[in-house]
Amino acid sequence: MNISNLFFRRECWCGNQKPLKSAKVEDVNCDTPCSGDNSQLCGGGWKMSMYSTGITDHTAKNYVGCYDSNDDDEPKTKEKRITFEMNTNNSPKRCMNLCNTQRFKYAATKDKVCECMNSAPRQNLKRSQSDCHILCTENPSEYCGGKNAFSIYKTVFSDPLGKVNVSHIGCFKNYKRHPTVNGWGITSSNLTPNHCVRSCYARRFPYAALVSSRECLCSFTKPSTDGKIEDNVCNTVCSGSSQHTCGGQNAIDIYNTGLEWRTHTVGNYYLGCFEESQNKRIFHGFSRAYDVNTPEFCSNLCYKLGFPYSGVTYKYECFCGDQPPSQPRFSKVDDKQCNTKCVGDANQFCGGGWRMGVFSTGLIDFEFQDQNDIGCFVQEDIPLSYRKFELINTNVPGKCSTICHNDGYTFAGVMGINCFCSDRKPDDDQKVDNTYCDIACVGDSSKTCGGEDRIYVYDVSKKFIEPTNIAPDKLLNFEDSFEQLNLNSTWSHDVFIAQEPDYEFVVYNSSEQNSFVDNGELVIRPTVQSDSFIKNGELVLNGCTKSIGSVSCEMNAVSFNILPPVVSARLTTKKNLLFHFGQVEVIAKLPIGDWIVSEIALVSVNNELNKLVLAKTVGNTNLKCNESDEGANFLRYGLEIDQLYYIESKVMKLKSENGWHNDYHTFKLSWSSDNNNMVFEIDGEGHRITTTDLPTNSIFESEFFLSIGVSVGGMKNFHEGCLSNGRLKPWTNLDNKAMLNFWKDRNHWLPTWSDDKSALRVKQVKITLSES
Numbered sequence: 001m002n003i004s005n006l007f008f009r010r011e012c013w014c015g016n017q018k019p020l021k022s023a024k025v026e027d028v029n030c031d032t033p034c035s036g037d038n039s040q041l042c043g044g045g046w047k048m049s050m051y052s053t054g055i056t057d058h059t060a061k062n063y064v065g066c067y068d069s070n071d072d073d074e075p076k077t078k079e080k081r082i083t084f085e086m087n088t089n090n091s092p093k094r095c096m097n098l099c100n101t102q103r104f105k106y107a108a109t110k111d112k113v114c115e116c117m118n119s120a121p122r123q124n125l126k127r128s129q130s131d132c133h134i135l136c137t138e139n140p141s142e143y144c145g146g147k148n149a150f151s152i153y154k155t156v157f158s159d160p161l162g163k164v165n166v167s168h169i170g171c172f173k174n175y176k177r178h179p180t181v182n183g184w185g186i187t188s189s190n191l192t193p194n195h196c197v198r199s200c201y202a203r204r205f206p207y208a209a210l211v212s213s214r215e216c217l218c219s220f221t222k223p224s225t226d227g228k229i230e231d232n233v234c235n236t237v238c239s240g241s242s243q244h245t246c247g248g249q250n251a252i253d254i255y256n257t258g259l260e261w262r263t264h265t266v267g268n269y270y271l272g273c274f275e276e277s278q279n280k281r282i283f284h285g286f287s288r289a290y291d292v293n294t295p296e297f298c299s300n301l302c303y304k305l306g307f308p309y310s311g312v313t314y315k316y317e318c319f320c321g322d323q324p325p326s327q328p329r330f331s332k333v334d335d336k337q338c339n340t341k342c343v344g345d346a347n348q349f350c351g352g353g354w355r356m357g358v359f360s361t362g363l364i365d366f367e368f369q370d371q372n373d374i375g376c377f378v379q380e381d382i383p384l385s386y387r388k389f390e391l392i393n394t395n396v397p398g399k400c401s402t403i404c405h406n407d408g409y410t411f412a413g414v415m416g417i418n419c420f421c422s423d424r425k426p427d428d429d430q431k432v433d434n435t436y437c438d439i440a441c442v443g444d445s446s447k448t449c450g451g452e453d454r455i456y457v458y459d460v461s462k463k464f465i466e467p468t469n470i471a472p473d474k475l476l477n478f479e480d481s482f483e484q485l486n487l488n489s490t491w492s493h494d495v496f497i498a499q500e501p502d503y504e505f506v507v508y509n510s511s512e513q514n515s516f517v518d519n520g521e522l523v524i525r526p527t528v529q530s531d532s533f534i535k536n537g538e539l540v541l542n543g544c545t546k547s548i549g550s551v552s553c554e555m556n557a558v559s560f561n562i563l564p565p566v567v568s569a570r571l572t573t574k575k576n577l578l579f580h581f582g583q584v585e586v587i588a589k590l591p592i593g594d595w596i597v598s599e600i601a602l603v604s605v606n607n608e609l610n611k612l613v614l615a616k617t618v619g620n621t622n623l624k625c626n627e628s629d630e631g632a633n634f635l636r637y638g639l640e641i642d643q644l645y646y647i648e649s650k651v652m653k654l655k656s657e658n659g660w661h662n663d664y665h666t667f668k669l670s671w672s673s674d675n676n677n678m679v680f681e682i683d684g685e686g687h688r689i690t691t692t693d694l695p696t697n698s699i700f701e702s703e704f705f706l707s708i709g710v711s712v713g714g715m716k717n718f719h720e721g722c723l724s725n726g727r728l729k730p731w732t733n734l735d736n737k738a739m740l741n742f743w744k745d746r747n748h749w750l751p752t753w754s755d756d757k758s759a760l761r762v763k764q765v766k767i768t769l770s771e772s
Contacts, residue, residue, distance in 0.1 A: 010035045011043075019050060063092075063387050064152040066132035068125040069110055069145070084114040091138040092153050100155040108152045110145030112137055121152050123647070129388045139292060166197045166556065167256040167549065171234035172227040174211070174252040177335060177349050178270035178295055178357065180227050181209050181254065183219035190240035191216055193255060194558060201257040210246035210253040213239040223254050224269040224362045258551045268299030268310065268359040271324060273338035275331045275355060276313075282330055282356055283311055283321030285393060293318055294344040295359055303361040304403070306394030306419075306443065311358045313351030315343045322394070325358055365398030366405060366412075366460060374457040376437035376450070377426040379415060387421040395419055396443040397458060405460040410606075413457045415450035417442055423607070423642075426457060478577065478767040482522045485515070490577060494570040494709070496546040497539065497555055501609065504597075504714035505739050506566045510543065515569035524710045525759035526568040526596060528750065534562045534743060560736065565743045570709025578605060578703040582769040585668040586614060586708070586762060592632050592661040593619040593758035594724055594749035595742070597711045600667060600762075601640075606702035609642035612678065613651065614667040617660050618717060619758065625722040633659050637667070637680050638689055650689055654682060664763055706767070710760050713742050724749075 030049045034042035043049045084098055090112050099107035099116035108115040111134050132151045136144040145151045174180045186199050191214050200208035200218035209217040213236050234253045238246040247253050276282045285307050290297065295312050302310035302320035311319040325332075338357045342350035351357045366372075389403055397412070400419035404412035409421040416439060437456040441449040450456045480490060487493075493510035506526070515524050529537075539555045546552035557563045590598050596619030604610040616636040623631035638651040668681040680687045711717075715733040722729040730745035731738040 013048065019048075064106070064121060064154060066127045066129050066146070067108075067121040067150050067152055068127055069108075069148050069150045080118070082116045084116075086112050086114050086137065088112075088137045090114055090144050091136045092142055092144070092151065094138060096153050096155050105155055106152055107155055108145070108150035109136065110134070110150050112144075115150070120643070121150075139297065140290065166194055166558070167258070167551070167554070168193075169207075169223065169254045169256060170228050171231045171248070171251055172223050172254055173229055173269075174227075174247070174250055175270045175335070176250070177338075178268075178359070179217075180223050180252060180269065181207060181217060181219040181221045182296065183207075183217055183221065186216040186218065187214055188216065188240065189214060191238050191246055192240040193238070193244050193246070193253070195240060196246075197255050197257050198558065201259060206257055206259045208255045208257050210234075210238070210255075212236060213246050215246075217252075222362075224360060226269040226360045226362070256551075268295055268361055270295075271309075271358045271360060272332045273335050273351070273355055274311075274325045274358050275333050275337075277354055280329075281319075282325050282358065283309065283319040285322055286320040288318060289314075289316040290318055290344070291316070292344040293350055294342045294348050295350065295357060297344055299359050299361045303363050304389055306363070306389070306391035306396075306399045306403075308361055308363045309358065310361050311351070311356040312342065313340075313354075313356040315340045315350045317351075319356065324360075325356075362406075363399060363402060365396075366401035366458075368398070368401070368458070372401070372458045372460065374411070374425065374459055376432050376434045376454055376456050377413075378430045378432055379450075379453045379455050389419040389421075390417055391419050391443065392417050394443040395449055396441045396447050397449070397456070399443065401458050401460045410459065410461045411457055412460045413450070413455040414441070415455040417449075420455065425459075425606070426455075478765075478769075480765045482517050482520055482762065482764070485517045485522065490573060491571045492573075492575045493543075494545055494572060495541055495543050496552040497541065497564060498711065498714070499552050502711070502714040502716040503738075504711040505564050505742055506568050506711050506713075507539065507541070507564045508570050508709070509541065509567055510569070511567065514567055515571060520763065522571070522708070522762040523759050524569045524571070524598075524708065524762075525591075525755065526566050526593075526710050526712055526753075528565055528746070529563065529567060531743075533557075534565050537563055539563050560740045562740050562743060564739065565746070566712040568710045568712065570707060570711075572603070572705050572707045574603075574605075574705040574707075577767070578705055579767065579769045580703050581672045582767065583668065583670045584614065584706065584768075585666065585764075585766040587664055587666050587764045588615065588708075589662075589664045589761040589763075590615065590617045590632075590635075590660040591619050591710060591758045591760050592621065592659070593753040595620065595713045595718070596753070596758060597714070597717050598709075598760045599711070600708050601706075602669070602704040603707045604702045604704060607642055609640070611640040611707075612669060612671070612704070613637050613640055614669050614680065615660075615665075615682075619661075619752075620724045621659075621752075622725045623722060625719045629655075630722070632661060633657065635660055635682065637682070637687070639678070652680075652687065652689070654687070661757060664761075706765065708760070708762060708765075713739075 025047065029047045030041055030044045032042055032044045034040045041049060082102055090109055092109055095109045095114035096107040098114055102116055104116035104118055106117045127149055131149045132143050132146045134144050134146050136142040143151055172180045183205060188195060193210060196210055196216035197208045199216060205218035205220060207219045209219060211217050229251065233251045234245050234248040236246050236248050238244045245253060274282060286305055293312060293316050298312050298318035299310040301318060305320055307320035307322060309321045309324055338349055338352045338355045340350055340352045342348045349357060391399060395414060395417050397414050400414050401412040403419060404421035407421055410423045411425055413420040436454045437448055437451045439449055439451050441447045485491060494508045495510055496508055498504040498506045513527060535557050537557050541553050544553035555563060584602060586600050588600060598617055600615045602612040614637060617632055618630065620631050633655055635654045636651050639649055640651060641647050641649045665683050669678065671678040678689050680689065718729055720733060727748060731741040
């Protein structure tokens with residue numbers, strides 16, 4: 001519940017709607033002492049004291065899937081869980097919010113029940129999406145599990161916070177009756193864009209909107225591009241700064257806060273109030289009456305059904321359509337004629353007598369390139385079963401691909417009326433000739449949407465790396481002894497501010513201070529920036545290899561959100577040399593120094609979280625985590641697998657009594673397509689890792705590039721409670737001040753660094769490729 005009320009001393013009421021402003025009275029009318037504490041007041045005669053509970057509607061970010069709720073193999077000592085009986089209020093957003101506020105990583109819905117847990121669901125319990133078919137009581141456009149089945153979501157608490165970033169998206173139209181975005185409101189007499197963005201960031205909202213000189217709004221809703229207007233329309237001076245604007249007349253300034261996650265909630269954009277009649281209806285695609293109807297609810301429903309337009313009327317009714325109202329056939333009238341209060345929220349308006357409030361849902365067709373086309377596949381337990389939409393009358397590849405792309409998925413698949421989204425590509429052995437996908441799409445009969453038990457798949461990531469054309473005689477062998485750094489033909493620098501998933505305390509750059517060739521060796525060395533720059537500076541990376549303008553490329557130091565204190569380097573063959581099978585050999589000396597992490601790995605082009613790690617160490621000489629030795633004497637190698645696959649990584653540890661930093665070592669990996677084993681060799685000693693129990697065809701199906709780099713700190717490599725030389729790790733993972741606390745402790749870790757020993761030194765890289 002969003003709202004709580006205290007009434008007649010002993011009564012407590014809960015609700016989801018704000019009261020009408022017209023119902024507000026002077027505070028002196030709420031003068032009855034509370035029964036539990038007579039020093040406080042609990043309403044009065046037919047008067048309620050109204051409070052906000054702090055609960056907001058967090059968008060369900062990562063849908064994990066449908067899972068069996070009966071785990072007979074679960075240990076008798078269960079993990080801590082909390083169960084809420086939601087009655088008429090259950091929905092993914094509501095459940096996720098409750099679990100998030102209770103600091104749980106997963107939220108599970110089943111009919112009227114919401115359950116919170118910290119452990120990822122077991123893969124052997126996964127069920128078909130069709131088993132989670134119960135409509136949510138609060139939002140019947142969503143599914144809340146099934147009989148003995150949970151619909152499970154990841155909460156935002158499961159994700160580390162990024163870095164606050166005041167990034168202006170633009171000025172947008174904002175109708176008072178139908179706001180462009182909605183969410184958590186903040187009022188301040190000293191409002192500035194920085195204040196608004198920081199406030200929303202602290203509450204884990206990805207968007208901040210300046211509505212007026214004193215009003216800030218935090219939202220999970222991505223603003224619709226239909227509403228973007230010229231920046232000079234937002235000309236209202238902020239109450240806290242005459243140098244900044246805070247919206248304008250019927251306009252708002254919207255910013256990114258620096259937090260990013262998947263969301264299928266795209267802001268609906270108000271097109272106007274239109275006149276219709278019984279014999280001349282505006283939309284014919286879909287219509288239904290809902291007890292929870294609001295403009296936002298209707299637009300989200302139409303979006304998920306594949307319609308670009310929505311309309312609300314008669315407070316209950318939601319309509320969807322493919323075309324906007326055409327004038328003069330449908331006359332646009334004054335907004336005041338759409339004055340019927342919505343049944344789902346009496347503060348909003350849902351049309352009127354033969355008047356419809358019309359909106360754009362934000363759904364547009366995906367712009368395809370040749371690389372998007374993956375092909376036709378046999379449907380076996382739905383290879384793309386991560387998220388499903390039923391576009392009953394509208395399914396076409398373009399709409400399905402847009403929905404999946406907006407939701408942050410890599411692949412989209414169409415099969416009849418069904419649209420499937422996933423980050424996993426179907427196995428190649430399921431691929432068939434495209435002629436088997438010959439069923440006409442319900443949304444456009446000139447296009448095809450899969451076939452009988454066949455699904456057509458598209459890559460919707462829009463990220464394609466063109467492999468370099470290398471002559472066949474050069475493909476088989478590559479060797480670099482580092483007489484010079486070949487930045488044009490072989491290597492390239494990653495240039496960005498470290499973000500998810502590791503959130504290292506590092507800026508990766510191409511400076512010769514951090515990566516250079518010295519006496520036939522590639523040297524990668526971390527350095528620290530000045531205290532003044534870290535706390536007060538502005539960082540804009542030239543040649544940034546991430547999205548220009550994003551928090552990965554630009555950052556300002558604000559309050560405790562300091563700039564990364566360490567500068568380092570990572571070199572890859574991503575732009576110049578991609579390969580699949582063969583043998584890679586690297587001769588290197590690994591660095592030492594507290595909280596330094598070195599890594600030599602093959603990285604998947606399709607998913608950079610999937611790695612074949614040849615060598616990885618931390619630089620702490622004496623590091624204990626959970627009573628286990630994890631220091632510089634231990635080498636890690638093996639398979640790192642993205643958590644998305646819910647398969648444990650296979651990373652092994654190897655101890656060297658003399659450490660991996662005192663001498664050069666040879667790290668070699670051999671693998672091919674015709675066996676189920678990968679052989680890692682360290683100084684000539686073979687260490688075989690069996691992969692017979694892993695779906696390596698789907699996980700490691702792509703080409704690879706070689707990555708060599710040095711990072712420092714972060715949220716992934718060092719667990720909570722780690723002790724370095726008996727001293728507790730100075731930062732807490734997921735803490736907003738993690739990087740600041742790391743920097744404050746520099747008098748302890750910086751003396752363990754040296755120019756010579758804290759550098760990764762690589763003597764030779766040799767790659768022998770094979771065709772299979």
